[in-house]
Amino acid sequence: MEKKGRVFSGARPTGRQHLGNYLGAIRNYVALQDEYDCIYCVVDLHALTTLQDTQRLREWTYEMVLDWLAAGIDPERGTIVFVQSHVPQVTELHTILSMIAPLGKLLRLPTYKEKVRQQPENVNYGLLGYPVLMAADIALYKATVVPVGEDQASHLEFTREIVRTFNYHFGPVLVEPQAKYTETPRVLGIDGVNKMSKSLNNHIELASSPEEIYARVHMMVTDPQRQRRSDPGRPEVCNVFSMHKIFTPPEQVKQIDHDCRTAGIGCVECKRIFAGHLIEHLAPFRERRARLSQDPDYVWNVLREGARRASVIASQVIEEVKDAVGLPKRR
Ligand code: AMP
Numbered sequence: 001m002e003k004k005g006r007v008f009s010g011a012r013p014t015g016r017q018h019l020g021n022y023l024g025a026i027r028n029y030v031a032l033q034d035e036y037d038c039i040y041c042v043v044d045l046h047a048l049t050t051l052q053d054t055q056r057l058r059e060w061t062y063e064m065v066l067d068w069l070a071a072g073i074d075p076e077r078g079t080i081v082f083v084q085s086h087v088p089q090v091t092e093l094h095t096i097l098s099m100i101a102p103l104g105k106l107l108r109l110p111t112y113k114e115k116v117r118q119q120p121e122n123v124n125y126g127l128l129g130y131p132v133l134m135a136a137d138i139a140l141y142k143a144t145v146v147p148v149g150e151d152q153a154s155h156l157e158f159t160r161e162i163v164r165t166f167n168y169h170f171g172p173v174l175v176e177p178q179a180k181y182t183e184t185p186r187v188l189g190i191d192g193v194n195k196m197s198k199s200l201n202n203h204i205e206l207a208s209s210p211e212e213i214y215a216r217v218h219m220m221v222t223d224p225q226r227q228r229r230s231d232p233g234r235p236e237v238c239n240v241f242s243m244h245k246i247f248t249p250p251e252q253v254k255q256i257d258h259d260c261r262t263a264g265i266g267c268v269e270c271k272r273i274f275a276g277h278l279i280e281h282l283a284p285f286r287e288r289r290a291r292l293s294q295d296p297d298y299v300w301n302v303l304r305e306g307a308r309r310a311s312v313i314a315s316q317v318i319e320e321v322k323d324a325v326g327l328p329k330r331r
């Protein structure tokens with residue numbers, strides 16, 4: 001079948017993936033494989049901007065890619081999965097794009113300011129250039145669609161702008177990409193307040209055992225005004241209820257909505273029902289993950305083949321870029 005275009009996305013190697021990654025991004029990575037040529041990248045260079053402990057990058061790369069494959073990312077269907085640093089042309093494109101990247105804009109990006117707040121002892125050059133490297137990732141593969149969570153919106157907008165600037169100065173070489181969001185572009189953590197993230201330890205890992213899932217779901221914060229079992233609840237402000245809407249059959253969601261408002265059901269029981277559906281939903285994932293991990297080389301073989309295929313595209317595009325910019329050819 002003729003594909004509609006090319007999809008690219010990247011994620012920092014953070015190890016086992018959580019429900020936020022899954023609902024905000026991975027679901028779309030998987031779904032888009034039907035209609036697009038897809039490339040998914042482990043952005044290990046990006047990870048260097050924040051990590052103290054770089055010795056765990058290999059392990060976290062392995063765990064993350066295993067989750068992707070178990071979730072349904074399928075190299076057999078032509079999808080490319082590779083490690084950013086294995087295709088070094090991206091650092092060349094990053095350098096070239098950095099010459100047209102407006103410093104004022106980079107300094108004002110909310111993601112940069114947040115990192116400065118989080119790690120005042122390590123405000124490095126790479127942190128400022130993070131969105132330029134991300135733009136290089138996407139532009140190097142001329143991707144048209146980029147599935148990401150909502151937290152990446154400002155980075156995607158930056159990518160579009162720098163691509164336009166490049167094309168304005170040097171000719172129509174690069175492609176302006178569109179962000180693609182899921183129905184749940186910002187998933188809250190079990191604290192019910194912050195975005196789900198590993199660094200806040202408010203996450204639920206996809207690879208958790210049923211017991212672990214019960215334990216994490218049990219910790220979820222519900223309607224803070226519902227103090228006693230006999231208090232009526234407000235599903236519209238409850239994070240457990242928003243999860244029900246994703247994982248629980250619609251008829252039962254209606255029933256839970258009613259029973260919560262009338263105090264017919266307590267939070268403990270409501271969470272138990274949600275955990276049951278989540279565990280069931282993830283059962284095929286857990287099975288595939290266990291099967292794939294029996295061959296410890298499988299993930300690395302996928303990444304080797306992915307880097308080989310990504311390099312073919314990257315070498316061609318970087319030549320077009322250098323030519324357009326006017327750099328003298330090596331003869
Ligand atoms: P990260 O692990 O932060 O590199 O994120 C990988 C992908 O998952 C990115 O596309 C993020 O936007 C997405 N993502 C991470 N956390 C969440 C969340 N809590 N809700 C929705 N999407 C998320």
Ligand code: TRP
Binds near residue numbers: 008010012046148
């Ligand atoms: N900035 C993204 C994040 O923090 C990761 C990323 C790097 C990315 N390069 C990308 C996402 C290219 C999409 C496309 O999650």
